[in-house]
Structures are given as C-alpha cells and as structure tokens.
Amino acid sequence: MTETTSHASAIRAGGVAITGLHKSYGSNEVLKGIDLTVAPGEVVCLIGPSGSGKSTLLRCVNLLETPNHGTVAVSGFDATDPEVDLNAMRRHVGMVFQQFNLFPHLSVLENCTVAQVKVLRRAKAEAAGVARENLRRVGLDGFEDRYPDQLSGGQQQRVAIARALSMDPQLMLFDEPTSALDPETVGEVLSVMRGLAAAGMTMLVVTHEMGFAREVADRVVFMDGGVVVEEGPAEQVIGSPTQPRTQDFLRRVLNPTDVEL
Ligand SMILES: Nc1ncnc2c1ncn2[C@@H]1O[C@H](COP(=O)(O)OP(=O)(O)OP(=O)(O)O)[C@@H](O)[C@H]1O
Numbered sequence: 089m090t091e092t093t094s095h096a097s098a099i100r101a102g103g104v105a106i107t108g109l110h111k112s113y114g115s116n117e118v119l120k121g122i123d124l125t126v127a128p129g130e131v132v133c134l135i136g137p138s139g140s141g142k143s144t145l146l147r148c149v150n151l152l153e154t155p156n157h158g159t160v161a162v163s164g165f166d167a168t169d170p171e172v173d174l175n176a177m178r179r180h181v182g183m184v185f186q187q188f189n190l191f192p193h194l195s196v197l198e199n200c201t202v203a204q205v206k207v208l209r210r211a212k213a214e215a216a217g218v219a220r221e222n223l224r225r226v227g228l229d230g231f232e233d234r235y236p237d238q239l240s241g242g243q244q245q246r247v248a249i250a251r252a253l254s255m256d257p258q259l260m261l262f263d264e265p266t267s268a269l270d271p272e273t274v275g276e277v278l279s280v281m282r283g284l285a286a287a288g289m290t291m292l293v294v295t296h297e298m299g300f301a302r303e304v305a306d307r308v309v310f311m312d313g314g315v316v317v318e319e320g321p322a323e324q325v326i327g328s329p330t331q332p333r334t335q336d337f338l339r340r341v342l343n344p345t346d347v348e349l
Pocket residue numbers: 113116118136137138139140141142143144145
C-alpha cells in the first residue's frame with residue numbers, strides 16, 4: 089500500500105486531507121502548496137481576500153479542478169489517484185454555491201429528487217420522501233410545488249442545501265453561500281448551516297461572515313496569495329490574529345467603510 093493510499097483510507101466519513109496542493113491556470117499559479125485537513129464532524133471556515141484561491145481550493149476537493157501536484161483525500165478516497173472512482177467519491181460530497189444553480193423549470197421537489205433518481209438510482213417515491221424530509225429540515229415544508237422564481241434568494245439557497253443533503257453527503261462544501269443574498273435573508277441560511285454543524289456534519293465553508301465563523305467554526309483558515317497564512321481556533325484567528333496579512337484583511341472585512349482612498 090502506498091503512503092497516499094494508507095493516508096486516504098485513514099480519512100473516513102467526510103474527512104479531508106490535502107497535502108502540497110498546487111494548481112495553476114497557464115502561468116498563473118493560484119494554489120502554491122496548500123496543506124489542509126478537515127476531521128470528520130469538524131467545521132472549518134476558509135477566509136481570505138478575493139483572488140486568494142479559496143474557490144479553486146474547494147473545487148479541487150471534489151475534483152471539479154484537477155490539481156497539478158499534491159494529494160487530496162476525501163472520505164476514504166484518494167482523489168488524486170488516477171484509478172479513483174470519481175463519481176463514487178463525488179457522491180459523498182455536497183456542494184453549495186453562491187449562485188444557487190437550481191433548475192428553473194423544475195419544482196422545488198423535483199430539484200431535490202432529480203439527482204437522487206439519476207445518480208443514486210432511487211425510486212421516485214423514495215427520492216420524494218428523502219427530499220421532503222430535507223426540505224422540512226431547512227424550514228421549507230409546504231414549498232414543494234413552487235418554482236425557483238417564486239422564492240426569495242434565501243429560500244432558493246435553502247432548497248440548494250436540501251438538494252445537496254438529499255444525496256446523503258458525508259462532507260458539505262459551501263462557497264460563499266450567503267454573499268448573493270439580500271441582507272434580511274442571510275440569517276435564515278446561516279441558521280440552517282448552524283443546525284447542520286450542530287448535527288455533526290463535516291463542513292468546509294468559504295465565507296465572509298465573520299460572526300458565523302467565530303460562532304460555528306472549529307477552525308478558521310486564512311488564505312492569501314495561494315497559501316495558508318494562518319490557521320487555528322476561530323477565536324484566535326478572528327479575535328487575535330498573529331500575522332500582519334490576517335490582521336489587515338480582518339480590519340478591512342470588519343470595518344468595510346473604513347477605507348483609505
Ligand atoms: N477557470 C479558471 N481559469 C483561469 N483562471 C482562473 C480560473 N478560476 C480561477 N482563476 C484565477 O485563479 C485566481 C483565484 O481565483 P479563486 O476564484 O479561487 O479566488 P477566490 O479566493 O475564490 O476569490 P473570490 O473571493 O473573489 O471568490 C484568480 O486570479 C482567478 O482569476
């Protein structure tokens with residue numbers, strides 16, 4: 089057994105282990121050697137300035153992007169092994185994006201059942217049962233027959249979360265799930281995510297919501313320029329960061345009107 093295989097098999101049930109991850113687009117090296125772990129049941133919030141590589145890192149975790157170097161192990165799969173069953177691996181990983189990416193021509197219920205039927209080969213009735221349960225979980229009981237354009241942004245994002253949960257993921261990835269929302273609907277989405285965390289879901293969350301990160305994250309990772317600059321308990325990284333780049337970023341995020349022109 090190779091080292092990466094034994095490493096991967098140690099990462100069960102939602103855990104993530106990334107070592108030496110490099111990713112370039114042409115000559116633009118976006119990730120410059122990232123090491124990151126998420127233990128099963130842990131909530132890790134990823135913060136950092138625009139362009140620092142946060143989305144790219146998340147996309148490497150479920151191999152929407154192919155890393156140039158390094159290893160990515162997810163839920164017992166070595167994602168960078170050429171022999172890996174990518175579809176089987178991706179089935180364990182749910183992803184929620186800034187733009188909710190719901191199918192506009194499908195009802196809320198259908199949005200939550202279509203992949204269950206196609207990918208997991210569930211019978212329609214079973215898939216509908218799972219979808220209803222998850223819609224209840226995100227507070228959308230009674231919305232099954234609506235269409236996405238009949239919902240607020242916060243409600244659409246909660247459908248997207250219910251859709252991801254309906255695939256029984258062991259790991260949930262969130263990429264700025266609240267940054268496209270009207271301020272008054274941000275809270276309802278964060279509240280659903282808080283509930284998931286409390287229920288023990290393993291979560292890797294890119295967010296600018298520092299209050300949420302501070303309250304919910306077990307660990308906060310600050311990235312800048314394609315490297316991890318600082319990581320640690322939320323209270324430490326957000327409350328008393330040690331690195332000047334982290335301090336500068338947090339000053340700007342926490343005081344958005346306090347800019348020098
Ligand atoms: N598919 C792509 N092709 C080429 N360059 C890309 C691609 N995706 C991202 N990049 C580049 O990689 C860098 C990092 O982008 P990424 O989206 O990962 O940053 P981010 O930290 O998520 O930023 P933001 O906070 O704005 O979402 C940027 O310079 C971006 O232009």
